Amino acid sequence: MRLYVTAVRKWWTAAAAIILMAVICQLSGTSSIQLPALNGSGVAPLAYFTPLLVSSAVLYCLNRRADHIERTAVVAVAVIDTAFVGLVFVLCLAAGFVTGFDTARNVLLLTCIGLLIAQVGNSASGIATGMMLLIASIVAGRGPAGSHSWWAVLLDPPSSVPAWSLTAVLLAAAGIRSVKASRKP
Secondary structure: OHHHHHHHOOOHHHHHHHHHHHHHHHHHOOOEEEOOOOOOOOEEEHHHHOHHHHHHHHHHHHHOOOHHHHHHOOOOHHHHHHHHHHHHHHHHHHHHHHHOHHHHHHHHHHHHHHHHHHHHOOHHHHHHHHHHHHHHHHHOOEOHHHOEOOOOHHHOOOOOHHHHHHHHHHHHHHHHHHHHHHOOO
């Protein structure tokens, strides 16, 4: 099973993505990217896009399957996957001391949205949804003088209670949905 986790699911890519996210956030500093915007400034910090690294890595790992191995596994693969996703979330929150807790929250938020979308579609649609949500938040969610729309939760500061509450709700929804999906034969 250890070989399955490292060679088939490749969970080490999620750990590498967390490290890369922390390094980029540290090295980029105040570097920013110019993007088109409907209102206000179209400038976004480079670190704003780093949560996509981790959420994409998690969805990539969950998408890789070897059904003949999973059917004969002693431990249900869904249990192992849940443990690794939980570990990724804990590591992202720990990395929040380096990257900022808004980045850590955005990783959790985008991963949960990606998990919910991937259960309906596939992992590529989950990754694309997260990317589009990030871009839409910058292009249409920003207003003048640093303000933003209510729906652009990804732009909220790290201390935002509504953003953390939405993340917790999506985390619970993704967890309940994945538990129900793993019980199907």
